[in-house]
Amino acid sequence: MKSGGILDLKTSRNAKLVALVAPLVLLGYGVLVMAGLVPDFHFISAWWFLFLMTIWIGYAFYRILTPFSHSETTAVQLIIYHCFMLLYLTLVTGFDSPVVIAWILLLLITHFYYSINGFIVSAGVLLFATLLDTAFYHYPLLDFTLAVLNVNVTILVGVGAVAINSFRANEHAALQASRQRHDLERKRVLTIINNLADAVYSTDGDGIVQVYNAAGLALLDTNQDISGKHINDILKPTDGDGKAIDAFKLFKEAKSVVTNDTLRLHYGEDVMRLELTYAPIRSGYTTEEAKSTGDGYIVIARDITRLKSLEEERDEFISVVSHELRTPITVAEGTISNVQLMMQRTGVDQKKLIASIDEAHDQVMYLAKMINDLSTLSRAERGIASEVEKIDVAGLARSLHGEYGPQAVAAKLHFNLELDPHLGSVTTSRLYLQELLQNFLTNSIKYTREGSVTLRIQKHGGQIHFIVVDTGIGISKSDQTKIFDKFYRSEDYRTRETGGTGLGLYVSTKLAKKIGTKIELTSRLNHGSTFSFSLPATKK
Structure with a gap:
């Protein structure tokens, strides 16, 4: 850090x-100068030399034991070290000595702390001290030349090092x-990847995740x-x-x-339908050795079990609908x-003609009923008209009684309406609730030859419990587990005698699920059936 900031621990220790x-x-x-092994005319005395070095080395040890703190401490330390070096050059060796090169350390440290300004000040101190020393001691020409050369080399080397x-x-x-x-x-890529709903794996050229x-x-x-594992060790698909x-x-x-x-993909007894999308990763910076395998592979895995199930169900549904529509x-x-x-012939029996037209009309009505059921199923699946509202239960029951009463009378049945007092209201989709009850009522009227149909709400x-009870032909135990399947019709000949699409109760289960309830069925063959479900009453 420049300008006297606090240095990191490693730099401080090295300094x-x-x-x-x-x-x-x-x-x-x-010591070599003191012993006369290196000639020098600056050496003042052994005592001064030893005193200077003792203080210098002692101060250096002291600085090792105390940390750098702030810019003022750093500046003071640099001034002290410059003073020690100046005293050494002035009193011991002189500026014509090769030890001047040691000043490079001061230049580098000063530059490190105070950038180019510190370097200039340190170099200026060296030049000024050299001029003073050569003037005071009256250097011979050769020694003066050496001193100037030493200083210039020191500064140039310092500049190069900096x-x-x-x-x-x-x-x-x-x-x-x-x-x-x-x-x-x-991190951005990982954040994006982690927010993807699909599983993503990236491997190197050897398949390591x-x-x-x-x-x-x-x-x-x-x-x-799973980092570092081979993709084959974690992803084990089968065909x-x-x-x-x-x-x-x-x-x-x-x-x-x-x-x-x-x-x-197998998990014990469970099997997942798996979709893998994968591709090699290649870049313009790939080495020649890696070009054959690329930089690795990107793999996107998706659980498509539900999607495949829906596709198969859709295909089956289309096939069954096509068959059911083809017959009528x-x-x-x-x-x-x-x-x-x-009609092109004369003398045609009018009764036969009317019977044929009635038969065609019945088939068209059958088609209309199937289309209506399919439309209801489509609305339920897509959530159309699913807006909830507060519904007066007693008012809805009376409306249904008025609508289906004439049908019951036409079938020579009694249509009973049994309502508890103060039923209140429910909050749900009016269309779904009404169609659910209508399906139960139409089935009860259709499959009841004598007796009654009762709409009971308790x-x-x-x-609030919605119950539809009839005294009709009933449903066998074997059929009770299947009648909610789409296009299922009982093998009972009495069922076959009446027209039905096999979609009514299947649609009913979808509607019940949409309004948050479940259909309950109790039935006994030849003794009638009871369909019921419950909804929470709306609090006042």
Whole structure:
């Protein structure tokens, strides 16, 4: 840190070590001067030399034991070390001595703390001290030349060292910035990946997992770290016949984006329908050695069990609907064709003609009923007209009694309405509730030959119970488990005698689910049936 800021611990320790080692080396050189092994006319006396070095080395040891604190302490320390070096050069060796080169340490440390301004001040002190010393001691020409040369070399070497250090510092700063950007981008990518609903895995060229998201762990039903594991060790798909598939082999064979939705993933007894979308990762910076395998592979895994089930159900539904529609259309078309032929003849029995037209009309009505049931089912599936409202239960019951009373009378049945007092209201979809009750009433009237149909509504606690009771043909135990399936019709001949699409009760289960209830059925063959469900009463 420049300008007197607090340095990091490592830099502080290195600076202290340099400040201690330098005087120890200079002590050795001074001993050589004191012993006369190195000629020097500046050496003042052994006592002054030893006194200076004792104070210098002692101060260096003291600084090792105390940490750097702030800019003023740093500046004071640098001034003290400059003073020690000036005294050493002035009283021991002179500026024509090669030890002047040790000043480079002061130049570098001063530059490190105070940038170029500190370097200029330190170099200026060296030049000024050299001029004063050469003037005071009247250096011979050779010694003066050596002194000037030493100072110039010291400053030039210092400039070069500072330039190299600055270049390396800039490179280091650029590298750090690049790493920070890379880390930031990596974190952003990981954040995006972790917010994806689909499982994502990224591997290297050897299939080792490098990156994955939370959905990836959920798909594998684990919470353990899978980084560093081979993709084949964690993802073990099979084909439709249960044969194991080498996932990594699939990835290596891919030249571009590939999607495979025919795979399975086994969890004990459970089987997941799996869709894998995978592709090789390639970049312009890939090495020649890695070009054959790329930079790795990106894999997106999706649980499509429900989607496949819906697709199969849809295909089955379309097939059944097509079959169910074909029969009445064929009968109606044939009957109308016969009517056309009969009308071209003379003397046609009018009763036969009317019977044929009635038969065609019945088939058209059957088609209309099926289309109506399909429309109701579509609305329930898509949530159309699902807006809830407060519904007066007694008012709804009387409305249904008035609507279906004439049908019951036409079928020579009694239509009873039994209502508890003070029923109150429910909050739900009026359309869904009304269609649910209508399905029960129409079935009861249709399959009851004699007796009665009763719409009973009771209130117990906070629940309102809707009950439709008939004295009809009843439902066998074997049929009770199937009548809520789509297009199911009992094999009972009495059921076959009446027209029905097999969709009414299937639609009813969908409507009941939409309004948050469940249909209850009790029935006994030849003794009638009871359909019921409950809804919470609306609080006043």
